[in-house]
Amino acid sequence: MLLVPIVGAFAVLQLPDGLSVQLTLMSITLEPLRVDQLSRLFGILFHIGAFIGIVFSLHSKDRGQHVAALLYAGSALGAVFAGDLLTLFLFWEMLALTSVFLIFARRTERAYGAGIRYLVIQVISGVLLLAGALMIYHQSGSLSFGHIGLNGAASVLIFIAFGIKCAFPLLHNWLTDAYPEATPTGTVFLSAFTTKVAVYALARSFAGTEILVYIGATMTCFPIFYAVIENDLRRVLAYSMINQIGFMVVGIGLGTALAMNGAIAHAFNDVIFKGLLMMSMGAVLHMTGRMNGSDLGGLYKSMPITTTLCIVGAASISAFPLFSGFVSKSMVMVAVLEEGHPVVWLMLLFASAGVFHHAGIKIPFFAFFAHDSGIRTTEPPLNMLVAMGIAAILCVSIGVYPWVLYDLLPFEMEYSPFDGSHIIAQIQLLVFSAAAFAWLKVANIYPPELHSTNLDIEWLYRRLAPKWIRSIVETMKPAHESVSRVRQKAGKGMMRWILNHYGPEGTLARAWPTGSMVLWVAVLLGASLILYYA
Amino acid sequence: MTERQHIFDHKKNINRVLRALIALCVVSFAVDFVYHRHVVHPFEALWGFYAIYGFFACVILVLLAKKMRKWLMRSEDYYDRDD
Numbered sequence: 001m002l003l004v005p006i007v008g009a010f011a012v013l014q015l016p017d018g019l020s021v022q023l024t025l026m027s028i029t030l031e032p033l034r035v036d037q038l039s040r041l042f043g044i045l046f047h048i049g050a051f052i053g054i055v056f057s058l059h060s061k062d063r064g065q066h067v068a069a070l071l072y073a074g075s076a077l078g079a080v081f082a083g084d085l086l087t088l089f090l091f092w093e094m095l096a097l098t099s100v101f102l103i104f105a106r107r108t109e110r111a112y113g114a115g116i117r118y119l120v121i122q123v124i125s126g127v128l129l130l131a132g133a134l135m136i137y138h139q140s141g142s143l144s145f146g147h148i149g150l151n152g153a154a155s156v157l158i159f160i161a162f163g164i165k166c167a168f169p170l171l172h173n174w175l176t177d178a179y180p181e182a183t184p185t186g187t188v189f190l191s192a193f194t195t196k197v198a199v200y201a202l203a204r205s206f207a208g209t210e211i212l213v214y215i216g217a218t219m220t221c222f223p224i225f226y227a228v229i230e231n232d233l234r235r236v237l238a239y240s241m242i243n244q245i246g247f248m249v250v251g252i253g254l255g256t257a258l259a260m261n262g263a264i265a266h267a268f269n270d271v272i273f274k275g276l277l278m279m280s281m282g283a284v285l286h287m288t289g290r291m292n293g294s295d296l297g298g299l300y301k302s303m304p305i306t307t308t309l310c311i312v313g314a315a316s317i318s319a320f321p322l323f324s325g326f327v328s329k330s331m332v333m334v335a336v337l338e339e340g341h342p343v344v345w346l347m348l349l350f351a352s353a354g355v356f357h358h359a360g361i362k363i364p365f366f367a368f369f370a371h372d373s374g375i376r377t378t379e380p381p382l383n384m385l386v387a388m389g390i391a392a393i394l395c396v397s398i399g400v401y402p403w404v405l406y407d408l409l410p411f412e413m414e415y416s417p418f419d420g421s422h423i424i425a426q427i428q429l430l431v432f433s434a435a436a437f438a439w440l441k442v443a444n445i446y447p448p449e450l451h452s453t454n455l456d457i458e459w460l461y462r463r464l465a466p467k468w469i470r471s472i473v474e475t476m477k478p479a480h481e482s483v484s485r486v487r488q489k490a491g492k493g494m495m496r497w498i499l500n501h502y503g504p505e506g507t508l509a510r511a512w513p514t515g516s517m518v519l520w521v522a523v524l525l526g527a528s529l530i531l532y533y534a
Numbered sequence: 535m536t537e538r539q540h541i542f543d544h545k546k547n548i549n550r551v552l553r554a555l556i557a558l559c560v561v562s563f564a565v566d567f568v569y570h571r572h573v574v575h576p577f578e579a580l581w582g583f584y585a586i587y588g589f590f591a592c593v594i595l596v597l598l599a600k601k602m603r604k605w606l607m608r609s610e611d612y613y614d615r616d617d
Contacts, residue, residue, distance in 0.1 A: 455607075
């Protein structure tokens with residue numbers, strides 16, 4: 001099972017640039033395989049993610065999960081190497097179908113519900129994609145998956161389809177609903193593929209679309225508020241994902257070489273450090289059976305290695321200098337300033353401080369430090385530690401020597417993240433954000449972790465819509481009942497009429513005595529005789 | 535058998551960490567007076583811009599999040615109840 005991503009990675013590295021496999025199906029030209037810098041980078045990324053995920057789940061005997069995870073990774077690869085929209089659609093839906101089993105595998109009530117909701121929303125995204133693709137084929141005669149841009153109804157449909165999978169604001173709730181309900185190992189896979197395929201798709205089709213800048217800025221800001229008040233630590237990470245994807249979306253929206261490279265590099269780093277954070281929380285869940293900040297704490301005493309690895313992930317996501325987040329996030333920040341979006345820049349800066357706060361500090365703090373919850377356990381199984389270790393090593397090496405990553409990036413640019421101003425500015429930002437946390441905690445202003453649910457957009461379709469439907473059904477009930485009653489009465493009446501006339505005692509079916517039959521025949525004959533001659 | 539004491543069980547160590555944090559804050563703020571940062575946006579030129587922005591961003595974030603709880607917080611089984 002471990003060999004699969006390794007062999008796959010070699011295959012990807014062999015693929016020459018510009019390779020395109022075409023086939024014609026019922027007079028439509030399809031391009032199921034298209035290789036270029038962009039898809040190759042994501043291809044390599046997904047192999048790395050799959051490998052780490054597989055190492056992380058080696059201990060599990062749940063074969064269904066392993067199959068689902070591998071198919072899921074495969075679908076992601078198919079999607080990024082797709083050259084036409086139909087192939088993309090095929091793998092788009094495969095992504096949803098395979099990943100939902102990772103959610104179902106948890107086998108709790110909540111997981112089943114969340115999985116169904118997840119599936120419905122993802123399939124809606126696929127259907128929108130198909131509709132848009134067909135419209136484009138009708139308009140232009142080509143299904144080629146390239147730059148589309150926002151012009152016309154078809155492109156809007158595809159934009160929304162990509163947006164759903166990307167967790168655009170208002171379309172994001174499936175992520176925070178479903179990911180925390182999956183298995184400890186499942187969420188690691190989930191976090192790596194679906195959203196990054198969507199980011200790739202946006203980068204391919206909507207690069208430079210200005211509205212993405214504002215959508216992305218919104219995406220970076222609103223989740224961090226939720227992240228502060230959420231109790232389930234993996235839900236905090238899910239909101240954090242939306243925040244990170246926001247940075248990528250902003251970069252794609254700007255469209256310049258630096259911005260696009262920044263977005264793509266950040267996607268690369270995000271899979272690794274988000275995977276690391278999800279793995280550390282997965283390890284905690286696996287060993288303690290708990291995931292709520294209110295129920296955890298003091299785990300550094302029994303899981304010091306996991307704690308350290310989690311802190312590496314936390315430092316990466318916060319963009320600490322010498323960790324991977326710093327070398328990619330700063331690209332987007334610089335690009336935003338260069339393209340003249342000062343308000344967006346301030347929002348991204350706010351979000352950067354925020355992400356350090358909830359992912360960099362809150363996650364490790366409430367899981368491993370804070371008050372001692374009394375849980376004493378051991379380090380997770382070796383394979384989990386190894387997987388986390390690999391991710392951590394990658395985070396640090398990319399952070400220290402980013403040019404390995406930079407060389408893979410598709411667009412030409414000259415950029416060095418290690419100039420004094422940037423490093424100092426970032427350190428100031430981070431250190432003072434940490435100080436803010438410490439002050440708020442010590443002064444008891446910081447909100448406590450509480451068992452709770454926070455309402456998000458899903459309230460509309462989990463509470464409001466069912467309520468409406470139920471009340472409509474209720475008001476229609478008397479009408480429905482009286483219609484049923486009328487139906488029943490009419491049915492009974494008809495039966496009675498039939499019985500009366502055709503039943504054993506009925507006029508038409510009764511056994512008549514022969515004498516009266518002869519009489520009636522004579523009357524009829526006489527009548528017809530008279531009528532004939534009259 | 536009393537459990538072995540860990541590093542943060544001692545209040546002293548926690549205070550040490552806090553004091554180190556404060557020291558870091560002072561140092562990084564002070565660097566602004568010594569090193570001239572390359573500036574793209576005029577805001578960046580302010581002394582300790584990033585420091586102050588980071589601090590207040592976090593404080594505002596947490597306070598607003600606390601307020602949000604008043605509107606958005608429900609019980610844990612809110613969606614599981616069928617009423």
